Amino acid sequence: MSKRDYYEVLGVGRSANDTELKSAYRKLAMKYHPDRNPGDKVAEDRFKEAAEAYAVLADGEKRSLYDRFGHAGVSSATGGGGGFDPSVFAEFGDFADILGNMFGFGDLFGGGGRRRGGPQRGADLRYDLEIAFEEAARGTETTIQIPRQEQCETCHGSGAAPGTTPTTCGMCRGVGQIRRQQGFFTLAQTCPQCRGNGKIVSKPCPSCHGAGRVTRERKITVKIPPGIATGQQLRLQGEGESGSAGGPAGHLFVVVHVHEHEYFRRDGNNLFCEVPVNFTTVALGGDIQVPTLDGTETVKVPEGTQTGTTLRLRGKGMPDVSGRGRGDLFATIQVQTPKKLNKDQRRLLEDLAKALPKERFEPRPRGDEQDERNLFDRVKDMFG
Numbered sequence: 581m582s583k584r585d586y587y588e589v590l591g592v593g594r595s596a597n598d599t600e601l602k603s604a605y606r607k608l609a610m611k612y613h614p615d616r617n618p619g620d621k622v623a624e625d626r627f628k629e630a631a632e633a634y635a636v637l638a639d640g641e642k643r644s645l646y647d648r649f650g651h652a653g654v655s656s657a658t659g660g661g662g663g664f665d666p667s668v669f670a671e672f673g674d675f676a677d678i679l680g681n682m683f684g685f686g687d688l689f690g691g692g693g694r695r696r697g698g699p700q701r702g703a704d705l706r707y708d709l710e711i712a713f714e715e716a717a718r719g720t721e722t723t724i725q726i727p728r729q730e731q732c733e734t735c736h737g738s739g740a741a742p743g744t745t746p747t748t749c750g751m752c753r754g755v756g757q758i759r760r761q762q763g764f765f766t767l768a769q770t771c772p773q774c775r776g777n778g779k780i781v782s783k784p785c786p787s788c789h790g791a792g793r794v795t796r797e798r799k800i801t802v803k804i805p806p807g808i809a810t811g812q813q814l815r816l817q818g819e820g821e822s823g824s825a826g827g828p829a830g831h832l833f834v835v836v837h838v839h840e841h842e843y844f845r846r847d848g849n850n851l852f853c854e855v856p857v858n859f860t861t862v863a864l865g866g867d868i869q870v871p872t873l874d875g876t877e878t879v880k881v882p883e884g885t886q887t888g889t890t891l892r893l894r895g896k897g898m899p900d901v902s903g904r905g906r907g908d909l910f911a912t913i914q915v916q917t918p919k920k921l922n923k924d925q926r927r928l929l930e931d932l933a934k935a936l937p938k939e940r941f942e943p944r945p946r947g948d949e950q951d952e953r954n955l956f957d958r959v960k961d962m963f964g
Contacts, residue, residue: 583651586633594647598638605634699827702729705820707834711804713841717873717898719806726800726832729793729821735785737824739792746779754778793822802834807849807899807906810838843871849907851897856916857881870911872896879911887915 587594590604608630610616617623636642636654646654707724731737740746748754752771756778759768770776784790800819813835820830844851857868865883869876870893879891890912897907921929 584629586637586646589629589633590637596637601634601637605630605638700824701827702821702823702830704830705832707832708837709802709804709834710837710839711808712839713844714873715804716808716836716838717806719808719899720804721801722804723799723801724834725797727795727797730796730798731822732785732788732792732794734787735792737792737822737826739779739781739785739788739790741783741785744783746781749774749778749780752778792824800832804836805901805903807901808836808838809846809901810836812836812901844873846898849898849900851907851909853909853911854914855911856914857885859915859917862886862913862915870909872909873898881913885913887913889913 587596590596590601590608592600592604596604609627612623612627612630614620614624614627636646642654705726705728707726709722709724711720711722732739734742738746749756749771751773752758756771756774756776757768758771771778774780781790785792788794800816802814802816804814813833816832816834818829819832822829843853845853851873853871855868855870861868862881862885863883865885866881867878868881870879870891871877872893873896877893877896879893881891890910893909893911895906896909899906918925
């Protein structure tokens with residue numbers, strides 16, 4: 581009996597990518613799996629056929645041979661006559677992911693050769709750190725305190741009391757798994773005697789009660805680089821929880837949250853602020869003081885400056901977190917009208933009002949998108 585085209589078996593086109601192949605195979609595996617179709621020879625054949633098709637098409641080299649020479653090309657490359665071989669699953673970690681998660685079999689077909697009793701990497705930890713805006717601008721160093729699982733110093737992680745050593749589990753022979761045959765494939769389950777550790781601790785360590793790890797509070801120094809922004813994180817390698825059975829420690833991820841500033845608003849490395857200016861200064865021109873991260877900066881305002889005018893101070897923004905320069909500061913002029921006037925001030929203004937030409941009022945149309953947008957957005961557009 582001739583074999584069906586592998587693409588036809590999975591129901592995908594010849595240009596299907598890895599994600600499409602995996603999705604198609606998952607659907608067929610769920611439909612035709614022997615556990616869902618006990619005693620159904622047709623379903624079992626379909627399941628084998630789908631597995632064989634995915635095994636070839638998921639492998640780049642085999643797929644290339646199949647696309648060029650068909651079944652004969654794959655058969656000659658593998659040195660056999662084709663057909664379904666359960667051992668093929670050992671070559672594809674995807675099968676364990678697809679079917680292991682689907683049916684809860686864990687290490688399906690012994691895929692990947694993983695042992696629960698072997699060295700395991702420690703868990704990663706997360707710490708949310710709040711800092712002031714000024715600390716984010718100049719960088720800082722702070723000390724945090726975190727609870728974490730560390731290797732027990734009494735038993736050095738073995739879980740056994742001093743003077744004793746763990747023994748190999750007799751049920752699983754140190755593998756940590758019990759394998760059983762079901763149909764044409766092998767299922768691996770966690771050993772119930774050693775709970776997947778592969779070792780039996782007859783006399784537990786009094787300090788960690790056989791766990792091999794204990795919880796401790798640790799103080800860790802964290803260096804915050806200048807220019808860091810909210811949401812950015814720092815990875816402290818090896819500062820997570822300790823591994824088990826000699827495995828490496830995890831990492832500590834410090835997620836930074838920067839408080840908002842009273843005057844400045846940040847967009848990337850650029851800063852924006854508003855500067856109140858007396859109306860005589862903008863009318864006649866003069867110097868004003870603009871706040872920056874480095875203190876106040878004297879800036880000359882041209883004669884006749886209008887409210888809403890934005891001045892650009894290059895290099896006065898936030899530092900780039902990678903150390904490549906600084907952004908700019910955009911200061912927007914807001915004309916400040918005096919709330920109280922004495923008699924002399926009022927008289928002078930009245931004389932000025934009489935001397936100035938009458939202004940003609942021209943109403944702006946409603947719904948003008950440019951006018952409706954806030955000042956911050958307009959300044960960004962203006963300076964790119």
